[in-house]
Structure formats: structure tokens, C-alpha cells
Amino acid sequence: MASPFITEAPVSYDGVVIEAPPDDSFMDPAGYFSQRLFDLEQRVVFPRSWVFVGDLSQLRSPGDYVTETIGNDPVMVVRGSDGELRAFVNVCPHRASTLVEGAGNCGRTVVCPYHGWTFHLDGRLAATPHPRGFAEPVDRSAYGLREVRVDVWLQFVFVNVSGDAPALHEWLYPAPEQLANHSLEAATRVYELDDEVNANWKVMMDNAFCDYHLEFVHENTLGRFADVSTLREDIWTYTGRLTSQWGEEQLSQTDVLPALAATNSYGSVAFGVFPNWFIAAFPNGGCSLMWWNPISLDKSRARVWNYSPDPGADARSDFEMLKAVQAEDYAICEKVQKGLRSRFYRPGPQHYLELRVRGHQQRLMKMLAGAIRRGDC
Numbered sequence: 001m002a003s004p005f006i007t008e009a010p011v012s013y014d015g016v017v018i019e020a021p022p023d024d025s026f027m028d029p030a031g032y033f034s035q036r037l038f039d040l041e042q043r044v045v046f047p048r049s050w051v052f053v054g055d056l057s058q059l060r061s062p063g064d065y066v067t068e069t070i071g072n073d074p075v076m077v078v079r080g081s082d083g084e085l086r087a088f089v090n091v092c093p094h095r096a097s098t099l100v101e102g103a104g105n106c107g108r109t110v111v112c113p114y115h116g117w118t119f120h121l122d123g124r125l126a127a128t129p130h131p132r133g134f135a136e137p138v139d140r141s142a143y144g145l146r147e148v149r150v151d152v153w154l155q156f157v158f159v160n161v162s163g164d165a166p167a168l169h170e171w172l173y174p175a176p177e178q179l180a181n182h183s184l185e186a187a188t189r190v191y192e193l194d195d196e197v198n199a200n201w202k203v204m205m206d207n208a209f210c211d212y213h214l215e216f217v218h219e220n221t222l223g224r225f226a227d228v229s230t231l232r233e234d235i236w237t238y239t240g241r242l243t244s245q246w247g248e249e250q251l252s253q254t255d256v257l258p259a260l261a262a263t264n265s266y267g268s269v270a271f272g273v274f275p276n277w278f279i280a281a282f283p284n285g286g287c288s289l290m291w292w293n294p295i296s297l298d299k300s301r302a303r304v305w306n307y308s309p310d311p312g313a314d315a316r317s318d319f320e321m322l323k324a325v326q327a328e329d330y331a332i333c334e335k336v337q338k339g340l341r342s343r344f345y346r347p348g349p350q351h352y353l354e355l356r357v358r359g360h361q362q363r364l365m366k367m368l369a370g371a372i373r374r375g376d377c
């Protein structure tokens with residue numbers, strides 16, 4: 001069957017074939033090593049997508065903010081004095097310093113650390129120190145913060161820098177409908193991981209969306225629970241879904257949400273969302289988020305947040321298990337990063353538990369090929 005993602009002829013960029021991988025295989029390995037393609041991904045893919053930046057527990061009060069780098073653009077999301085959530089490019093319009101770092105509360109204004117320009121929480125420029133030193137009075141209306149698009153699903157906050165991605169609900173389809181009974185808005189973040197891995201971000205994504213490796217890479221951890229015969233994968237325009245049944249051992253340790261028990265939903269439902277986000281929802285109302293950001297051509301940042309319906313419960317053993325699983329994934333990603341470079345490697349055949357990998361690669365190639373063809377990159 002022809003790919004639903006690309007119908008036009010392939011283009012080439014810096015020697016990389018920008019083509020949806022055939023339905024039974026994977027993308028051009030050269031795409032993991034081209035600095036020019038990496039730069040193009042930063043300019044095109046991340047800004048034109050909805051990118052996860054944090055959750056509402058970080059943004060409760062006026063002045064609460066989170067930051068993220070989306071492609072080449074530092075961005076911030078801040079709760080305004082009026083209670084509104086707004087997103088801005090986190091760059092000072094004077095001489096380009098970033099304004100705030102990490103996450104926290106910036107008080108009633110955003111003050112640039114370089115020369116003290118001060119902004120209201122709605123982005124308007126409030127003050128420029130020593131104003132008489134400018135040849136002309138600074139036109140405050142011309143130097144506000146650049147606002148970008150922000151939206152929220154449940155408690156999860158996303159930013160679209162370009163402003164023209166489809167609506168967030170559409171981007172996440174069909175996750176909002178399918179996770180509606182999981183009570184995820186009530187789950188609390190209980191622990192997190194933040195690591196650097198020596199692999200291209202696409203290697204990380206390929207692995208995140210791969211379910212063929214579970215009983216091998218995770219033989220002593222997840223693999224003990226995963227019954228591969230119960231795993232199912234499906235893909236949509238921007239998402240890919242994995243469903244898996246829970247075994248007796250897992251179900252005996254947890255309460256299934258009544259709304260899910262009523263429908264016999266005794267499994268996990270996980271969605272990978274283009275370009276770099278993953279959510280796994282468990283039948284007890286907990287969930288895991290994972291996301292991966294490019295740092296450079298061969299280095300990525302991997303983050304995991306785990307949420308529980310019962311934040312008081314002892315989650316240490318879960319945390320240890322998660323750390324072990326992540327370490328297993330990082331190690332295999334670094335091996336793949338090495339092997340992809342060999343001139344003797346040609347992409348092999350795709351297993352049905354790698355459908356989401358190909359789906360991700362096809363979305364990526366479609367977006368890049370479209371931008372190259374139109375010349376708007």
C-alpha cells in the first residue's frame with residue numbers, strides 16, 4: 001500500500017534523500033549525520049509543531065513561568081497578573097539576552113539580566129533604565145516581547161512558535177478522546193529524570209517509538225512484564241499509539257480506575273506525538289511523559305516525568321526501575337548512533353512493532369520535503 005504521508009517525488013538535501021521511507025523500511029541513514037539537515041530541522045520541524053513545555057502545576061500563580069528551547073528559539077510561558085497563560089519568545093528585544101531560565105516565579109515583571117529592561121507579564125515593555133541616554137525616546141509599543149501560541153490539554157502545556165500548526169486538539173488526535181477516562185488531569189508529578197545522551201535526536205525518537213526491542217533491551221526490567229503478543233500499534237497524522245495489556249502481577253499491585261474497569265481497559269495506552277513527545281497512561285490513573293530535545297547533531301536531552309494518582313505512595317522502586325529502563329535505552333541509542341554511520345549499513349525491513357518508527361520518520365520527511373520544495377526554509 002502506498003504511504004499516506006508522501007505522494008510527490010523525493011528531494012535531496014545535503015546529500016540526504018528526503019523521502020518518506022518505503023512502507024516496509026526506514027529513512028536514509030545519512031539523515032542522522034548532516035549538520036545542514038539538523039539545522040533545517042531546527043528551523044522547520046520544531047517551530048511548526050506543537051512542542052511540550054511543562055505542566056500546569058508549574059504555572060499556578062502570576063509570575064510562574066517555564067522555559068524551553070524550540071528549534072532555535074528560546075521561549076517562555078508565564079501566568080499573567082490577570083490569570084491568563086501567555087507564551088513569549090524568551091529573548092530581550094534590546095540586545096538579545098535570554099530573559100528567564102529554567103522554571104520558577106519572576107514576580108510582577110520580567111527583568112532582563114543584561115541592562116534591566118523590564119516587561120509586564122503580558123509582554124509590554126514597562127521600563128528602560130536611564131531612558132534619557134537614547135538619542136530618541138524608546139517607543140515602548142515597538143519593543144514588547146514577541147508573543148507566540150500556547151495551548152493546554154488536560155494539565156499539559158504546549159507551544160507552537162510558527163502560529164500556524166493545526167489546533168492542538170487536532171495535533172494530538174486521537175489521544176484526547178482515547179485518554180478521556182484516564183483522569184490524567186488529577187495525576188501529580190512524583191519524580192523526574194533529565195539526561196544527556198550521545199545520539200542524534202532522531203535516534204532517540206526511533207527508539208521511543210519502537211516496541212520490537214522491549215524483551216531484548218529491557219530483558220531484566222520492562223521485558224519481564226511485556227507480553228509482546230498483546231502489543232498493538234496504530235498511526236495517525238501526528239500521533240502513533242501503542243496499546244498493551246497488563247499482566248496479573250501488575251494488576252494485583254494497582255487499582256484500576258472505575259471508568260476503565262467498566263470498559264475492561266486493563267492495559268496501558270501510549271501515544272507518541274510528533275515531533276518529540278510521548279505519553280503513556282496506565283489503568284490506575286498514573287502516566288509517564290517522555291520527551292527528547294536536540295542539543296547538537298550527536299547529542300540529545302532526554303527527560304521523563306512520572307505522574308501518580310497517589311503522590312503519597314512509596315514510588316522508589318518504580319523510580320529505580322525507570323532509571324534502569326532509561327539507561328538501557330540510552331545505551332542502545334548510542335550503539336545505533338555508531339552503527340548508522342557505517343557505509344555498509346542499509347536500512348533493513350520493518351517489523352509490525354516498528355510501525356510507529358516509520359510513521360514518525362514519514363511525518364518528519366513530509367514536513368521537511370514540503371518546506372524544501374516550497375523554498376520557505
Ligand code: FES
Pocket residue numbers: 092093094095096097112113114115116117
Ligand atoms: S539585552 Fe536586555 S536590556 Fe539589554
Ligand SMILES: [Fe+2]
Pocket residue numbers: 207213214217218329
Ligand atoms: Fe526502550
